[in-house]
Amino acid sequence: xxxxxxxxxxxxxxxxxxxxxVREIALRTVYVSGAATALAMLAGVPAGYALARSRFPGRxxxxxxxxxxxxxxxxxxxxxxWLLLVRSGPLGGLELIYxxxxxxxxxxxxxxxxxxxxxTAAVQALPPELPELLQMLGAGRLRRLWLLAREARxxxxxxxxxxxxxxxxxxxxxxxxxxxLQGQTRVLTTxxxxxxxxxxxxxxxxxxxxxxxxxxxxxxxxTRVQQRAR
Amino acid sequence: xxxxxxxxxxxxxxxxxxTVRAVLGAATALALTATAGCGGGAAPGSAATIGGSMILATTxxxxxxxxxxxxxxxxxxxxxxxxxxxxxxxxxxxxMARKGDADAVLSHAPExxxxxxxxxxxxxxxxxxxxxxxxxxxxxxxxxxxxAGSIEEAMRRIAASGGFVSRGDNSxxxxxxxxxxxxxxxxxxxxxxxEETGQGMGxxxxxxxxxxxxxxTDRATYLALRDRLSLEVVFEGGERLRNVYHVYVxxxxxxxxxxxxxxxxWAEFLVAPETQRAIGEFGKDRYGEPLxxxxxxxQPGAAGR
Numbered sequence: 001x002x003x004x005x006x007x008x009x010x011x012x013x014x015x016x017x018x019x020x021x022v023r024e025i026a027l028r029t030v031y032v033s034g035a036a037t038a039l040a041m042l043a044g045v046p047a048g049y050a051l052a053r054s055r056f057p058g059r060x061x062x063x064x065x066x067x068x069x070x071x072x073x074x075x076x077x078x079x080x081x082w083l084l085l086v087r088s089g090p091l092g093g094l095e096l097i098y099x100x101x102x103x104x105x106x107x108x109x110x111x112x113x114x115x116x117x118x119x120t121a122a123v124q125a126l127p128p129e130l131p132e133l134l135q136m137l138g139a140g141r142l143r144r145l146w147l148l149a150r151e152a153r154x155x156x157x158x159x160x161x162x163x164x165x166x167x168x169x170x171x172x173x174x175x176x177x178x179x180x181l182q183g184q185t186r187v188l189t190t191x192x193x194x195x196x197x198x199x200x201x202x203x204x205x206x207x208x209x210x211x212x213x214x215x216x217x218x219x220x221x222x223t224r225v226q227q228r229a230r
Numbered sequence: 231x232x233x234x235x236x237x238x239x240x241x242x243x244x245x246x247x248x249t250v251r252a253v254l255g256a257a258t259a260l261a262l263t264a265t266a267g268c269g270g271g272a273a274p275g276s277a278a279t280i281g282g283s284m285i286l287a288t289t290x291x292x293x294x295x296x297x298x299x300x301x302x303x304x305x306x307x308x309x310x311x312x313x314x315x316x317x318x319x320x321x322x323x324x325x326m327a328r329k330g331d332a333d334a335v336l337s338h339a340p341e342x343x344x345x346x347x348x349x350x351x352x353x354x355x356x357x358x359x360x361x362x363x364x365x366x367x368x369x370x371x372x373x374x375x376x377x378a379g380s381i382e383e384a385m386r387r388i389a390a391s392g393g394f395v396s397r398g399d400n401s402x403x404x405x406x407x408x409x410x411x412x413x414x415x416x417x418x419x420x421x422x423x424x425e426e427t428g429q430g431m432g433x434x435x436x437x438x439x440x441x442x443x444x445x446x447t448d449r450a451t452y453l454a455l456r457d458r459l460s461l462e463v464v465f466e467g468g469e470r471l472r473n474v475y476h477v478y479v480x481x482x483x484x485x486x487x488x489x490x491x492x493x494x495x496w497a498e499f500l501v502a503p504e505t506q507r508a509i510g511e512f513g514k515d516r517y518g519e520p521l522x523x524x525x526x527x528x529q530p531g532a533a534g535r
Contacts, residue, residue, distance in 0.1 A: 087285075087487050088329040097331075098285065098314045179316045182299070197432040198294050199455040 007205025014206050021183075026210060029187040030218075032100055033168040036107030037115075040163050044112045045149075045156065048119025053131075066120070069113025074106075074166075078173030081106040085177060098179035103187070106173040111163035118162055122155020123148070157226040161219050168215055188214070279310030284492035287316050287323035287332035289402055290430045292475070295450040295521055297512055304508070305499045311492045319430075321400025327351055327478070330485025334493040335478045336500070338448075339402035341409070343476060351485070352478035358500050359509050359522040360474045363406055365465040366435070366452060367444040368393075375444065375464040384465040385414035388444050389421045395438035395445045398426025406473070407446045413470065435459060448473050450521040453513070474525075477501075501526035 014022050051062060083089050085097040085105075096102045130151065134144045149156060171189035178185035180194060188211040195204035292298050293315060302313045316323075316332065320339040326332040328351050335352060337343055346352045365384055367375055373391045378384035388394055389411075396418070397404040411418040418424060423443065427434045431451040438445035439459045452463070477497045482490035499505055506524035513521035 086329075087331045088485075092331075092487070098316065179314055181314050184314070197290070197430045198296075199432055199436075199458050201458075 003201055003205065006202040008209065010202045011206035011209035014203075015210065022207070022210065024183070025186055025188055025191050025207075026214060028100070028185075029168060029189075029211070030214070032103045032174075032187060033107060033164055036104045036167050037111055037160060037164040039104070039108045040111035040115045041160060043108075044115025044159070044163070045119050047112075048116040048159070049123050049148075051116065052120040052123035063120070066113050066116045070117045072110065072113065073172070074110050074170040075172030075176070077109050078106055078176035081109065081173065082176045097177065098181060098185060100178070100185055102177040103174050103185060106177045107167035107170065110170060110173060111167050114162045114166050115159045118155055118159030119152070122152040122159070125155065126151055154226055157222050161222050164218060165215060168218075169211070279308075280491055280495055281310040282489060282492050283312035283314060284333040284489045284496065285314045285316060285326075285331070286334050286336060286496065287318065287326040288336040289320050289323060289338055289475075290317050290432075291338070291403075291448045291451055292336060293317035294430065294432055295454055295513070297450075297509070297522065300508065300512055301500070301505065304505070305496060308499065309492075309495050311495060313496065319397070319399045319401030320405065321402075327480045330480060330488060333480055333489045334496045335480065336475060337402065337478070338473050338475045339405045340474055340476065342402070342405055343478070347478070350481050353481045354479045354494065354497060355476050356478075356497055356501050357525045357528060358475045358477050359506075359524050359526075360472055361449050361522045362466065363403065363446055363471040363473050364449050364452060364463045365444060366438070366447055366459075366461040367464040368439075368442040369460055369462060371462075371464050372442075373444065378465060381410060381465060381468055381470050382414040385410050385416060389414070389416045392422030392424065393441065393443035394421055394424045395434055395441060395443045396424060396426045397431065397434050398428050399430070401430075402473070403431060403446060403448060406471075410446065410470065435461065450513070453517045453519070453521060475522075 051059070051066070081102065082097070084091045085094065085102050086092055087095075087097065096105070126148065131144060131148065134147055139147060169189065171193060174180075174185075174187055175190050175193065178187070178190065180186050180190040186194070188207055192204045192207045192211070195201070195207065288298070294317070298315055298317075302315060306312060316326070318326075320337045320342060323332070323335050323337050324339070324342055324346055327335045328346055328349075330351075336358065343352065343355070347355060365375060365381075365388075367373065367388075373387045373393070375384045375387050378387055396407055408418065411421075423441075425437075425441070425443075427437050429437075431447055432455060434445060435447055435452065435455055436459070439461050444464070445461075449466075452459075452461075477500050479490065479493040479497055480488045482488040482493075503526075506526050509522050509524045510520055513519070
């Protein structure tokens with residue numbers, strides 16, 4: 001019990017005192033996971049939309065793959081991306097290994113199936129005649145997509161939350177491809193591992209509380225957007 | 231044209247457009263991140279500095295003890311070289327060197343290092359420092375290891391009653407442990423209640439503590455965690471428990487892309503008199519004794535206390 005209270009007190013102290021390293025790690029976490037989620041939305045929403053509205057041979061296979069991808073162990077993604085980006089790997093020449101960009105790529109691959117899956121579900125929940133109806137009413141192509149996205153808003157924001165929540169709390173892939181470099185690629189989850197292995201359990205717990213608070217804050221904002229004017 | 235045909239056309243066009251946009255969007259984003267990564271690697275340095283970045287594969291003990299937190303900033307200030315410290319077990323560090331995935335290696339598994347030196351993957355090896363391994367165990371020392379006259383005898387006493395937690399992660403410490411069992415003529419697979427954690431030294435010490443078992447640890451990590459453990463040193467000293475650290479450059483002639491200038495500068499830095507003094511002082515203020523003994527003035531392989 002003592003360590004739990006100590007961790008809580010340490011978390012409050014770190015936040016109140018504005019510890020520079022902790023602030024940087026938290027900002028870096030938001031940057032990496034935010035960028036990965038944004039890219040995953042960019043690729044996953046159209047893919048999910050296409051998957052929901054089209055019928056083609058092998059669609060079931062693709063849907064099955066997406067659903068499997070939604071539960072893919074991040075550490076496997078990390079291992080594969082590491083093997084691709086490491087100097088002796090096929091993409092080693094890009095010198096991306098142990099950078100924030102490598103972490104964004106790995107987290108993008110983790111978040112994208114989540115976004116596709118949630119988008120597909122959200123779009124399939126819309127009335128199937130809606131796109132044609134909108135066209136009959138004279139809406140242009142962009143306007144149609146925008147209106148459809150608005151209709152599917154609840155599901156799309158659920159996709160953002162699932163994607164961000166999935167990657168911000170992930171540790172294996174970030175550790176493998178980022179290398180947990182102090183001041184460069186250390187994020188909250190890998191910092192927690194480091195502090196734990198150094199025996200600084202109170203500081204580790206404090207970082208965990210900050211991570212939870214951050215994830216909660218982000219989701220609170222998204223939930224507000226999602227629920228507004230329902 | 232029938233209404234159904236119109237519908238189909240709308241669907242087809244919409245689908246094609248969406249697919250193209252998805253592909254383009256993802257490709258642009260990836261290209262942007264890739265170029266950002268390439269440009270961001272090199273740290274700007276003045277004419278006198280080397281600059282650039284390098285990957286140092288090393289053991290967890292140098293990082294977990296905090297030694298690299300002291301040395302790396304000093305080196306970066308002197309040379310402008312950005313060091314990416316990848317702290318893994320010695321086994322994984324050497325594997326990175328074998329494939330040319332790192333530029334320099336700081337390792338403490340001399341027996342495992344030798345084959346790579348012989349094959350020419352590691353060059354320009356230098357003795358940096360040593361500390362020592364110690365056997366730690368639960369309060370009360372149930373296996374009566376304390377009275378053992380030699381490390382072999384100590385290992386036999388542990389084997390007799392069991393309760394040993396092993397790293398099991400191909401680290402230098404794990405290699406040393408297996409060597410000690412072999413020297414004592416014991417098959418580690420037959421030691422009762424011997425468990426492998428597959429984790430770093432800190433985690434393994436915690437598990438040994440919870441299990442009330444013995445384990446082999448480097449002194450630096452044990453001292454760093456001592457306040458939180460009920461484990462005590464039950465055996466120490468002797469040539470066999472010496473923990474020797476060497477630094478190597480990954481052979482640039484064998485592996486393309488190795489940052490030889492940066493790696494050489496790092497090796498030079500580690501054995502420079504000023505750095506060696508800093509290594510000898512490290513930990514004194516916090517633990518009352520230094521965690522590492524600088525050895526650069528000695529010949530490789532001849533480290534002594």
